[in-house]
Amino acid sequence: xxxxxxxxxxxxxxxxxxxxxxxxxxxxxxxxxxxxxxxxxxxxxxxxxxxxxxxxxxxxxxxxxxxxxxxxxxxxxxxxxxxxxxxxxxxxxxxxxxxxxxxxxxxxxxxxxxxxxxxxxxxxxxxxxxxxxxxxxxxxxxxxxxxxxxxxxxxxxxxxxxxxxxxxxxxxxxxxxxxxxxxxxxxxxxxxxxxxxxxxxxxxxxxxxxxxxxxxxxxxxxxxxxxxxxxxxxxxxxxxxxxxxxxxxxxxxxxxxxxxxx
Amino acid sequence: xxxxxxxxxxxxxxxxxxxxxxxxxxxxxxxxxxxxxxxxxxxxxxxxxxxxxxxxxxxxxxxxxxxxxxxxxxxxxxxxxxxxxxxxxxxxxxxxxxxxxxxxxxxxxxxxxxxxxxxxxxxxxxxxxxxxxxxxxxxxxxxxxxxxxxxxxxxxxxxxxxxxxxxxxxxxxxxxxxxxxxxxxxxxxxxxxxxxxxxxxxxxxxxxxxxxxxxxxxxxxxxxxxxxxxxxxxxxxxxxxxxxxxxxxxxxxxxxxxxxxx
Numbered sequence: 001x002x003x004x005x006x007x008x009x010x011x012x013x014x015x016x017x018x019x020x021x022x023x024x025x026x027x028x029x030x031x032x033x034x035x036x037x038x039x040x041x042x043x044x045x046x047x048x049x050x051x052x053x054x055x056x057x058x059x060x061x062x063x064x065x066x067x068x069x070x071x072x073x074x075x076x077x078x079x080x081x082x083x084x085x086x087x088x089x090x091x092x093x094x095x096x097x098x099x100x101x102x103x104x105x106x107x108x109x110x111x112x113x114x115x116x117x118x119x120x121x122x123x124x125x126x127x128x129x130x131x132x133x134x135x136x137x138x139x140x141x142x143x144x145x146x147x148x149x150x151x152x153x154x155x156x157x158x159x160x161x162x163x164x165x166x167x168x169x170x171x172x173x174x175x176x177x178x179x180x181x182x183x184x185x186x187x188x189x190x191x192x193x194x195x196x197x198x199x200x201x202x203x204x205x206x207x208x209x210x211x212x213x214x215x216x217x218x219x220x221x222x223x224x225x226x227x228x229x230x231x232x233x234x235x236x237x238x239x240x241x242x243x244x245x246x247x248x249x250x251x252x253x254x255x256x257x258x259x260x261x262x
Numbered sequence: 263x264x265x266x267x268x269x270x271x272x273x274x275x276x277x278x279x280x281x282x283x284x285x286x287x288x289x290x291x292x293x294x295x296x297x298x299x300x301x302x303x304x305x306x307x308x309x310x311x312x313x314x315x316x317x318x319x320x321x322x323x324x325x326x327x328x329x330x331x332x333x334x335x336x337x338x339x340x341x342x343x344x345x346x347x348x349x350x351x352x353x354x355x356x357x358x359x360x361x362x363x364x365x366x367x368x369x370x371x372x373x374x375x376x377x378x379x380x381x382x383x384x385x386x387x388x389x390x391x392x393x394x395x396x397x398x399x400x401x402x403x404x405x406x407x408x409x410x411x412x413x414x415x416x417x418x419x420x421x422x423x424x425x426x427x428x429x430x431x432x433x434x435x436x437x438x439x440x441x442x443x444x445x446x447x448x449x450x451x452x453x454x455x456x457x458x459x460x461x462x463x464x465x466x467x468x469x470x471x472x473x474x475x476x477x478x479x480x481x482x483x484x485x486x487x488x489x490x491x492x493x494x495x496x497x498x499x500x501x502x503x504x505x506x507x508x509x510x511x512x513x514x515x516x517x518x519x520x521x522x523x524x
Contacts, residue, residue, distance in 0.1 A: 010272055011412045150273045152414075154440040178416040178464050185451045186444055202440050 001172060002140035005160045005179035008147035009109045017144070018115040021137050023122050023130060023163065026146035027155040028203050029084050029212075030106020032123040032219040033069070034236055036086040039225045041095035044235035047102075047110035051077060054102040067094070070102035074210050077102065085215050098235070109146035110236070119231035124159055124194060125224040131166040133228045141167075143180070154186065154201040155219075158194065161187025162222075194220040263434060264402035267422045267441035270409035271367075271374045279406070283399050284378040285392060285425065287385060288408035289417040290465050291346050291474075292368020294385040294481040295331070296498055298348040301487045303357035306497035309364075309372035313339060316364040329356070332364035336472050339364065347477050360497070371408040372498070381493035386421055386456060387486040393428040395490045403429075405442070416448065416463040417481075420456070423449025456482040 006012050025031055034045050043065075048054045051072075058066050069082035069089070076083035082093065084103050101107045113119045118137055122130040134141050143163060145156035161183035168174065168184075176184075190197040198204040198216045207215055218224075230239040268274050287293055296307050305327075310316045313334075320328050331344035331351070338345035344355065346365050363369045375381045380399055384392040396403050405425060407418035423445035430436065430446075438446075452459040460466040460478045469477055480486075492501040 007269060007414055008273060011270065011414075151439070152269055152273075152441040152444065154444060157440075157444065177413070178419075179414045181462075182414065182416060182419065182444065182448055186447055189447045189451070200443075 001138075002175045003143070003164060003167065003180050004140075004177040005143045005145065005157070005164075005183045007145050007152040007157060007179055008150050009105075009112045009144060010147075010150040012112075012144075014112050014115060017113045017142060019117045020142050021118045021120075021134070021139050022113040022116040023120045023134065023141060023143045024106075024109050024113055024146065025122055025143065025156045025159045026103070026106030026109060027123045027159045027219050028153075028198065028201075028207060029086060029215055029219055030101065030103040030110075030146065031121045032125050033084055033086045033089055034101065034106075034110075034121050034229050035123060035126050035225055035227060037069075037089035037094050037099060038229050038236065038238050039227045040089055040091040042089070042097050042099050044098050044237050045229065046098065046100045046235050047107040048100060049102075049108045049111040051102055054080075054100045058100050065097055067097050067099045068102070069099050070107065072104060074207060074212065085212055086218050087214065105146040105148055109144055110231075113144055114231065114234065116231065119236075121229035121236060122159065122163065124162065124220050124222050125218075126227060127159070127162050127166065128223045129226050129228050131163055133230075134163070134167065135170070143183075148203050153203055154190075155198050155204065157183045158187050158190045158197055161185070162191070165191075194222070263400075264437045265405070265426060265429065265442050266402075266439040267405045267407065267419070267426075267445045269407050269414040269419060269441055270412050271371045271406060272409075272412040274374075274406075276374050276377060279375045279404060280377040281379045282404050283380045283382075283396070283401050284375040285382045285384050285396065285403060285405045286368075286372050286375055286408065287405065287418045287421045288365070288368030288371060289385045289421050289481050290415070290460065290463075290469060291348060291477055291481055292363065292365040292372075292408065293383045294387050295346055295348045295351055296363065296368075296372075296383050296491050297385060297388050297487055297489060299331075299351035299356050299361060300491050300498065300500050301489045302351055302353040304351070304359050304361050306360050306499050307491065308360065308362045308497050309369035310362060311364075311370045311373040313364055316342075316362045320362050327359055329359050329361045330364070331361050332369065334366060336469060336474065347474055348480050349476065367408040367410055371406055372493075375406055376493065376496065378493065381498075383491040383498060384421065384425065386424065386482050386484050387480075388489060389421070389424050389428065390485045391488050391490050393425055395492075396425070396429065397432070405445075410465050415465055416452075417460050417466065419445045420449050420452045420459055423447070424453070456484070
């Protein structure tokens with residue numbers, strides 16, 4: 001079984017991912033936000049590549065059940081309903097809604113994998129659920145890290161490494177690319193303190209600076225949710241689980257005010 | 263002082279590197295080959311981006327002092343004089359020659375950094391000499407890994423990490439990007455057995471397969487040479503040292519037959 005990691009969507013072509021099993025990671029914060037929103041009862045998430053697409057897509061949908069979420073430079077886009085903090089995606093805010101998501105790196109990475117055979121969304125918050133799902137798939141897995149502006153992001157690599165570590169617990173032969181080997185080594189290097197890793201990462205430091213320090217705690221919470229967002233048609237949904245699942249471990253409380261610095 | 267690492271030239275634009283201090287790494291094998299060739303008395307190396315450029319450039323130069331070197335899929339290009347194995351670049355073969363170098367990843371990375379203020383070429387074989395030179399520069403350093411076909415390569419990342427480790431021995435404040443932090447961690451993970459790391463890397467395995475296993479031993483030999491190739495105009499030369507420098511440590515013997523598998 002082949003496991004390949006890509007540290008940035010700029011490393012691969014859209015068609016490379018066609019008909020493959022793809023796991024997309026944007027720990028800080030788009031994938032964590034997607035997982036949280038669907039766990040909290042959002043009907044579906046539509047990841048788009050550009051603000052123009054977000055506006056176009058939402059123009060075709062009914063206003064009261066559609067929300068536009070996302071960010072530029074970490075902050076909510078003008079005219080949008082939600083930013084990109086998982087704390088904003090409470091059950092009150094998202095239950096039953098379709099959410100068009102437009103972020104700088106995460107939603108374009110999801111969009112890039114739109115031709116995948118299976119497209120799963122992961123982060124630390126649902127790592128075990130995703131590992132279980134990839135074991136069901138029993139086929140090669142391609143892990144696409146969103147990175148940041150074509151660059152490597154530590155938190156995405158470490159999250160990829162955690163998936164690999166869990167998959168390796170099974171007695172099976174794997175064929176890794178160099179990035180997968182690196183991700184696994186970086187996970188082993190960081191796993192004792194994921195929050196510290198996030199706080200010292202480039203993007204983590206930026207989020208703290210602009211007042212989203214609490215998001216880092218949330219986004220490094222392991223297995224808070226037992227759900228796996230998957231692409232169905234062109235929307236992300238919970239395919240196999242009920243829309244709202246009780247987290248298996250005590251979750252960090254979701255504070256709608258959110259976004260305060262530390 | 264800022265130290266940034268880029269795992270692939272695809273992550274950055276040519277103009278980003280303009281007027282910066284850039285260190286290019288392609289451990290397997292172009293940067294090791296450039297260092298070896300200049301150490302063995304080559305007059306200059308002209309890195310080019312494409313085979314077409316190599317042919318065009320060499321057409322303007324005198325045949326008896328110009329050699330064309332390089333590879334596609336690890337093997338010598340038809341009509342060229344040399345491949346990309348450092349074992350081919352003996353004093354007998356290269357002394358006094360201008361060498362046009364065209365490889366799949368290394369020479370395009372060098373070419374990408376052609377607008378740099380200072381462009382240095384490194385690998386394990388001259389790491390300490392390059393670290394010494396970067397200390398003289400006393401400015402931000404951008405380390406560009408050639409990678410392989412836009413992908414991350416372990417051996418280049420570990421080589422970048424070794425530079426960072428040596429720079430960090432000075433009591434100085436550094437500002438790292440996530441890739442630099444990762445490279446340093448990967449070096450610490452691999453440093454006990456660089457040859458094993460190279461042999462288990464994707465490109466290392468491929469080189470062994472096609473009969474260049476001995477190149478891996480050569481390319482992971484630390485500080486075999488005390489020279490730093492630098493860009494002067496549009497050619498790589500030894501700027502500050504004499505053209506032939508006696509290696510400070512016992513070098514691996516250069517066997518012109520080279521290229522045999524293990």
